[in-house]
Amino acid sequence: MIKFLTEPLLFDTEKGNYCYDNSTRIVIPVNKSEKNFLSAIKIGDTIHEEDFQKNNLNELLHKIVKYNLFQSDFQLPKITEQFIKEKLLTEGISHLCLIVTDACNFRCKYCIYSDHYFYSKNFSNKRMDFQTAKSAIDYYMNVNIKSIQYNPNLSISIGFYGGEPLINWKLIKQVVEYTNDNYKKVFDNIFFSITTNAYLLTEDKINYMFDKNFSISVSLDGDKENHDRNRVTINEKGTFDRVFKNLALMDDIYREKVRLNKPVLPYGILITYDNLTDFSKLDKYFMEHPELDKRIQRVNRVSNINTEYYKGVQLEQSYLERRKDFIKGLIERAKDKQFEKKATNFSKTILKSIIFDPMMNTAYSNNELRGTCLPGIHKLAVDSDGNFHMCEKINPHYPVGNIETGLDPTKQANYMNNFFSALAGCKNCNLNNICNLCYVITETDGQGFQLKDTFCKNFREGIINSFSTYYSILENNPGIFQEIRE
Numbered sequence: 410m411i412k413f414l415t416e417p418l419l420f421d422t423e424k425g426n427y428c429y430d431n432s433t434r435i436v437i438p439v440n441k442s443e444k445n446f447l448s449a450i451k452i453g454d455t456i457h458e459e460d461f462q463k464n465n466l467n468e469l470l471h472k473i474v475k476y477n478l479f480q481s482d483f484q485l486p487k488i489t490e491q492f493i494k495e496k497l498l499t500e501g502i503s504h505l506c507l508i509v510t511d512a513c514n515f516r517c518k519y520c521i522y523s524d525h526y527f528y529s530k531n532f533s534n535k536r537m538d539f540q541t542a543k544s545a546i547d548y549y550m551n552v553n554i555k556s557i558q559y560n561p562n563l564s565i566s567i568g569f570y571g572g573e574p575l576i577n578w579k580l581i582k583q584v585v586e587y588t589n590d591n592y593k594k595v596f597d598n599i600f601f602s603i604t605t606n607a608y609l610l611t612e613d614k615i616n617y618m619f620d621k622n623f624s625i626s627v628s629l630d631g632d633k634e635n636h637d638r639n640r641v642t643i644n645e646k647g648t649f650d651r652v653f654k655n656l657a658l659m660d661d662i663y664r665e666k667v668r669l670n671k672p673v674l675p676y677g678i679l680i681t682y683d684n685l686t687d688f689s690k691l692d693k694y695f696m697e698h699p700e701l702d703k704r705i706q707r708v709n710r711v712s713n714i715n716t717e718y719y720k721g722v723q724l725e726q727s728y729l730e731r732r733k734d735f736i737k738g739l740i741e742r743a744k745d746k747q748f749e750k751k752a753t754n755f756s757k758t759i760l761k762s763i764i765f766d767p768m769m770n771t772a773y774s775n776n777e778l779r780g781t782c783l784p785g786i787h788k789l790a791v792d793s794d795g796n797f798h799m800c801e802k803i804n805p806h807y808p809v810g811n812i813e814t815g816l817d818p819t820k821q822a823n824y825m826n827n828f829f830s831a832l833a834g835c836k837n838c839n840l841n842n843i844c845n846l847c848y849v850i851t852e853t854d855g856q857g858f859q860l861k862d863t864f865c866k867n868f869r870e871g872i873i874n875s876f877s878t879y880y881s882i883l884e885n886n887p888g889i890f891q892e893i894r895e
């Protein structure tokens with residue numbers, strides 16, 4: 410007897426039919442009769458072996474038993490302070506993000522600090538001072554020193570975030586020196602990271618960061634026209650020329666260090682796009698600039714959460730058509746076994762972000778929380794006043810402690826329970842193992858967390874589309890993106 414604790418999710422390609430099982434995250438091919446049978450299943454249905462046999466579904470039964478399909482009973486956890494304390498002790502804090510300033514020399518039109526975003530904070534001249542940074546680092550290190558006996562692979566990861574973090578360059582250097590002087594003997598691996606608009610980069614800064622084990626991410630939105638459309642200075646001047654020049658300098662320095670066999674982490678480029686971004690143009694641009702193309706790290710859509718941004722970018726139909734055509738063409742190209750050799754990194758990253766990433770949201774899937782993180786533990790963001798936040802992206806209404814008193818397990822547990830209470834419908838959802846819902850997506854102005862009406866519908870449509878496209882590509886090019894699948 411098989412009791413279905415989760416509903417099968419069916420999808421089709423041009424050549425076949427498939428079923429995704431949320432409990433194991435396994436996809437199996439199914440034939441027409443198996444598809445018909447599975448499409449009638451509702452959560453809680455019990456089917457006897459004889460019924461499978463009667464309907465000639467022995468093979469399906471065999472697969473269900475062999476892979477233990479449809480068996481996970483998802484329970485929303487009830488979080489206690491004790492749970493938080495144990496996690497902090499046994500896992501340590503994975504990443505410390507220092508928000509070293511709220512100031513920025515840019516006014517990118519899609520910035521989350523802009524007025525387009527309802528709940529986020531605005532730009533200010535606040536800068537973190539060394540005493541605050543030092544207290545945050547000491548707290549982070551002391552937690553992790555206690556945790557290392559339970560989690561021996563724990564490494565130290567400190568990120569600098571803004572505003573534009575290079576505005577507070579003096580502090581960044583102080584933090585690096587202080588951390589290395591005081592904690593290098595305890596932790597072999599200390600990594601630094603920074604996300605910068607690159608405007609204030611100089612030869613000295615670049616050299617310093619490469620030599621100190623920094624992973625550097627630079628925002629560049631493609632060609633001059635597209636970049637300057639959104640990424641402008643406070644005086645609304647385009648920034649492309651200077652960013653491009655600084656990137657070229659960084660590339661020279663990077664190559665020279667590699668040539669001299671110096672240990673250096675590769676730098677990356679982050680691209681943000683909105684509805685007006687012309688993918689074909691960007692693809693052409695990166696084809697002509699392979700040195701930039703190979704550095705593309707991520708391609709992100711301008712956030713559509715809690716914003717009026719998209720009201721300001723009204724679309725002409727022709728843009729939508731062009732975007733659709735590009736994606737359609739990209740999917741067709743991906744079916745060619747030579748795709749990975751021929752395509753730009755830009756195209757491959759777009760494909761991964763729209764097709765593969767939604768299906769791969771397994772970052773935290775091995776813990777009880779499925780898609781979301783443990784606030785303050787998987788990441789601890791510290792603002793210039795020394796307040797702790799669960800993420801650099803969340804609005805300031807959800808602090809989880811501060812440098813004086815440390816993480817506050819009561820608050821952490823309360824936020825998590827409040828978040829889970831907004832998710833009552835997730836228990837029976839056959840996507841709850843890959844859903845990317847998180848605190849930031851459900852934030853309000855401090856009135857708890859709310860699941861917006863459209864989220865589930867859009868997520869479901871997107872996932873079914875992703876599965877179907879992915880398997881269409883795999884049918885033709887089974888080796889594609891082997892590295893992510895592994």
Ligand code: SF4
Pocket residue numbers: 513514515516517519520521522571572573606
């Ligand atoms: S550089 Fe970053 S922080 Fe500054 S305006 Fe642009 S997106 Fe915002």
Ligand code: SF4
Pocket residue numbers: 832834835836838839840841842844845846860864865868869
């Ligand atoms: S799609 Fe909606 S119901 Fe399903 S797990 Fe995600 S948030 Fe919950």
